[in-house]
Amino acid sequence: xxxxxxxxxxxxxxxxxxxxxxxxxxxxxxxxxxxxxxxxxxxxxxxxxxxxxxxxxxxxxxxxxxxxxxxxxxxxxxxxxxxxxxxxxxxxxxxxxxxxxxxxxxxxxxxxxxxxxxxxxxxxxxxxxxxxxxxxxxxxxxxxxxxxxxxxxxxxxxxxxxxxxxxxxxxxxxxxxxxxxxxxxxxxxxxxxxxxxxxxxxxxxxxxxxxxxxxxxxxxxxxxxxxxxxxxxxxxxxxxxxxxxxxxxxxxxxxxxxxxxxx
Numbered sequence: 001x002x003x004x005x006x007x008x009x010x011x012x013x014x015x016x017x018x019x020x021x022x023x024x025x026x027x028x029x030x031x032x033x034x035x036x037x038x039x040x041x042x043x044x045x046x047x048x049x050x051x052x053x054x055x056x057x058x059x060x061x062x063x064x065x066x067x068x069x070x071x072x073x074x075x076x077x078x079x080x081x082x083x084x085x086x087x088x089x090x091x092x093x094x095x096x097x098x099x100x101x102x103x104x105x106x107x108x109x110x111x112x113x114x115x116x117x118x119x120x121x122x123x124x125x126x127x128x129x130x131x132x133x134x135x136x137x138x139x140x141x142x143x144x145x146x147x148x149x150x151x152x153x154x155x156x157x158x159x160x161x162x163x164x165x166x167x168x169x170x171x172x173x174x175x176x177x178x179x180x181x182x183x184x185x186x187x188x189x190x191x192x193x194x195x196x197x198x199x200x201x202x203x204x205x206x207x208x209x210x211x212x213x214x215x216x217x218x219x220x221x222x223x224x225x226x227x228x229x230x231x232x233x234x235x236x237x238x239x240x241x242x243x244x245x246x247x248x249x250x251x252x253x254x255x256x257x258x259x260x261x262x263x
Contacts, residue, residue, distance in 0.1 A: 001018065001019055001119075001140040001142070001145065002020065002261060003015060003016060003138075003145055003169070003260070003261055004052050004258060004261065005220075005252045005257025006040065006048035006257045007040065007255065007256070008224070008252035008254060008258075009070070009226065009252075009253070009254035010070050010223075010225065011039070011254055012039030012040045012073070012074075013037045013039045013223065014036070014037055014039060014040060014045065014074075014257075015169065016034070016035055016036075016052060016054065017145060018033040018034075019031035019033075019140045020033070031117075031118060032117035032118045032119050033060060034063055034116050034119060034121070035059050035061075035062045036062075036136060036147065037064060037065055037071040037075070038062060038071075038072070038073070038074040038075045038078055039070040039072070039073045039074060040073070041073075041074055042074065042078055045074050045078055051256075056081075056082040059082070059084050060084070060116050060117055061085050061086070061087060062075055062084050063088070063108075063121065063136065064086060064087065064089075065092075065134055065135055065136070066128060066130035066131070066150060067092050067130055068130060068150070071150070072092075076096070076099045076100055076103050079103045079104075080101075080103050083104075084104075085104040085105075086100075086103055086105055086106065087105075087106045087107070087114065087116075087121075088105070088106075088108065089108060089109060089131075089132040089133075090107050091132020092131055092132055093105065094132075110123055110125040118140055120138070120140075120141070121138050122137045122139075123136055124136070124137070125157065126148065126158055127151055127153050127155060127195055128150045128152060128196055129152075129191070133150060135149065135150075135151070137161055137162065137165065143167070143263040144164065144167075145166065146162040146169070147168075148170050149169070149170075149171040149199075149222050150171065151198070152194055152199070153199075154203055154210075159207060163211055164211075164215055165211075166215050166217050166218075166263050167217060167220070167263055168208070168211075168216065168218070168219045169222050170199070170207065170219060170220070170221060170238070171204060171221075172199065172200075172201045172204045172221040172223070172234035172238065173192070173200065173223050173225050173228075173229065174192060174198060174200050174224075174229050175200065175201050175229050175230070175233045176193065176200050176201075178225075178227075178228040178230075179192060179193055179200075179225075182228050184228075198225075201229065201233055201234050201236075201237035201238075204234075204238065205237040206241070208241040208242065209241040216247040217248065217263065218249075218250065219238050219242070219247050219249050219250070220251070220261075221237075221238055221249070222252040223252075224252070224253070224254075234251055235251055
């Protein structure tokens with residue numbers, strides 16, 4: 001299994017997860033590839049896919065975490081254009097139902113795994129200010145990738161879901177002091193730093209420290225704020241939380257995301 005990002009941040013998110021461990025090519029990928037969220041326009045998504053050696057026809061399914069525009073803004077236009085089925089929670093559907101015409105929809109919910117060909121995906125609920133936000137653990141039966149972005153706090157439920165993964169993509173949205181010192185309005189600071197907002201570097205590190213890391217090979221810090229965080233601060237928090245685990249630490253960026261990571 002492998003995964004790659006087309007971009008990660010408040011201006012748009014999209015993550016590719018593939019059952020293939022070989023290098024993808026524009027004319028012939030192998031295995032099954034799903035796109036988790038899509039916050040980019042049609043042409044921009046196609047352009048970013050090409051940088052990962054992919055065509056729209058290589059995408060078997062699109063999966064939605066929640067209805068905020070940086071995650072869902074491009075999903076239904078892309079799915080409609082390229083005839084790709086979409087999986088989402090019923091709560092998310094209720095929030096975006098006016099944009100779903102002409103798209104094959106499938107509903108998923110916390111704790112109920114579903115398959116897209118060779119890939120199995122387990123949705124789990126997270127605390128975020130959306131209708132029914134879910135995040136995912138993906139597996140091909142051999143390796144496990146845990147994804148956690150857009151959550152306001154750690155919960156026993158999400159820690160249980162992410163235990164024992166081979167790779168993790170963890171939100172490191174902000175540094176608490178940088179957010180406190182920022183020019184953001186007080187209401188926005190409360191929303192971002194609140195229990196249903198976004199994870200700080202510190203909380204992401206606390207989550208990582210609690211997880212079973214025996215199989216862990218790679219940790220990616222994701223969804224960094226361009227104003228209230230730095231890659232260095234996020235990397236430092238994650239590295240400290242590994243406490244002797246030899247996993248590699250990477251940071252996703254808004255412009256390029258990150259290239260394929262093979263598990």
